Amino acid sequence: MSKVVLVTGASSGIGKSIATFLSKKGCKVYGTSRNPKEIESFNFELIALDVLNIETIKKATAFIIEKEGRLDVLVNNAGMGITGPIEDTPTEEMRAVFNTNFFGAIDVMKAILPQMRKQKSGTIINVTSIAGYMGLPFRGLYSATKGALELVTESARMEVKSFGINIVNVAPGDFATNIAAGRYHTPVFEKSAYKEKYQENLDLMDSHVVHGMDPIEMAKTVFKIINTKNPKVHYKVGGFMEKFSIVLKRILPDKMYEKLLMNHYKL
Template sequence: MSKVIFITGGSSGIGKSIGEFLSEKGYVVYGTSRNPDNMKNHPFNLVALDVTNPKSISNAIAEVITKEGRLDVLVNNAGMGITGPIEDTPTDEMRKVFDTNLFGAIDVAKAVLPIMRNQKSGLIINVTSIAGYMGLPYRGIYSATKGALELVTEAMSMETKRFGINVTNVAPGDFATSIASGRYHTPIFENSAYKENYQLNLDLMDAHVDEGGDPIEMAKTVYEIINTKNPKLHYKVGDFMQKFSIVLKRILPDRMYEKLLMNHYKL
């Protein structure tokens, strides 16, 4: 029996690449979109889902269960970006990103856990970010949401192991997707103390995404996890320096690591 895969945020970018790759491997794949009717000729099934709306979550999960009778793998991929100096970024916009990247992922996981517990098997893969391992300048809120989801993953893994459920996460680096266009960008205020540095870093961020790797690498990693009996708790997918930056943070004194980041971001 083919496993049933549920991918939040499956209409574009990393989610679409994962869904398309798994469909080609013979899995039954359901992706999600806020407006699936607008996505014609999509390579796999799409259902309507807004991860910030509990009713929308329950309806989407119920639709999959009605059609398939089970749900084997959740890929918690839906997310949004945010940029800006902490001081200048509206707190309400920060909350919106936490609602999507952290609480949205938690609420979808909470909706599928009773199903997986009843099946006595299941796999939850939370898509986080290499940015979640460090507080990056002008991306601090995004880093915080992904870092929090990493820790939630660790806790959920221990809580659900005895039910036959595995919980893991995949942290991508920069990939060539449309995430930059979908971010909330704090405006560059004329009287801001961060005006010049923030503009410089916005240009750097967009360049990193444009020059990023092929999202198919994320799809291959998810496929590997699905086919691993006891998957690792943390996976990182990105170029050598992106992954090595996490190692450096572990071994270098804090202020030395901070100086490296400041040099990189021209601060």
Template structure:
């Protein structure tokens, strides 16, 4: 059986690195991506390509390089993403645009680059890593929620548009996992003069604690492996703590204001 070729964006750290390591251990030919290869000269876990998901030219060059090396791409895992927190009123709009450029536009750029090759092959799988946060508007994380929620919806459309080509799209929404996302995200400063100072400061502290105590990202990697080996993947998958997943069920069945009250109580707002 021919070795499947997998491309994982944002593969140099966090969830993406875990996915790459796990899939390589299962016999896949894995390529990860990073924005700056010079920062990872000692990276040995799997092959890395230099790719900036925000730059269509960079994406095209890297995908062309991958095809030149392997002749095909069987699975794309759109994992690259950034965090962003803050009161929406006080979040600079350029930071909002940056978040959408990475979390929403980025996966679209890479998907568009690989789709012609997958269509030619008559097969392919694209897994968009979203977030459980994308299913609800979370206080002080609303922009992140919106960017991941937008990716969830566009994936639903892409599934239907590409089904006749033997290509499958699916979403995988993780909860909180122990990664470096908190260190790398943009967060609006907690200003002493801000009317949001106390509630935002407390919520930011709670969010950081959730990430620090999060589960092993290898759980996400195992779910990716399961999806790859599913003949007809579902539209949506979730992986995370029981309470994080049950919160999505509650959102479906509870009245909006009751669910909102649960979130306010959770964040002590």
């Protein structure tokens, strides 16, 4: 029986790649977008869901369950980026990115867990980030949202294990997507103490995305996970140095690791 899969944030980037790939592999895929009617047709069904709106989450999940009678996989991918010095970034924008990347993901999980408990089976894949394993300069809020989701995933995974449900994290590095266009960028204020360094790092971040990996690698990893009986807690998908940076953080003294990051970001 083909798996019924819900992929949030599937209108572009990593989410679109995952949904397209899983559909080609025979899964019944429902992707989500805040405004699906404005988007071109894909090889999967695109339905309305806004992770900031509980009613749209309930409506979308109820629609799938009523139509298919089950929901086997959730790929919690919807999210947003944010950049800026902590001092210069508006607090309301900080709250907004937490509402999307953290609380939004949790609300979607809460909506589908009753059905998965009823089925006594299911897989939830939370798309986090390699940036969630470390505090990166000018990306601290993004790192914080993804790191927080990593920890909640670890907790929830243990809570639902006895119901036959698996919850895992997949942390991508830099991928060639349109994420940079969708980020909230704190403006480079003329009188900011961080003006020059922040601008240099914005340019560096954009170049990383442009030269990032093909999002198909994320899709392949997700397909592997949903066909694994006992998946791991954490998966990392990225370049060698991106993944190695997590290892270095575990083994190096804090100040030595901080120095490596500061040298990399020219601080």
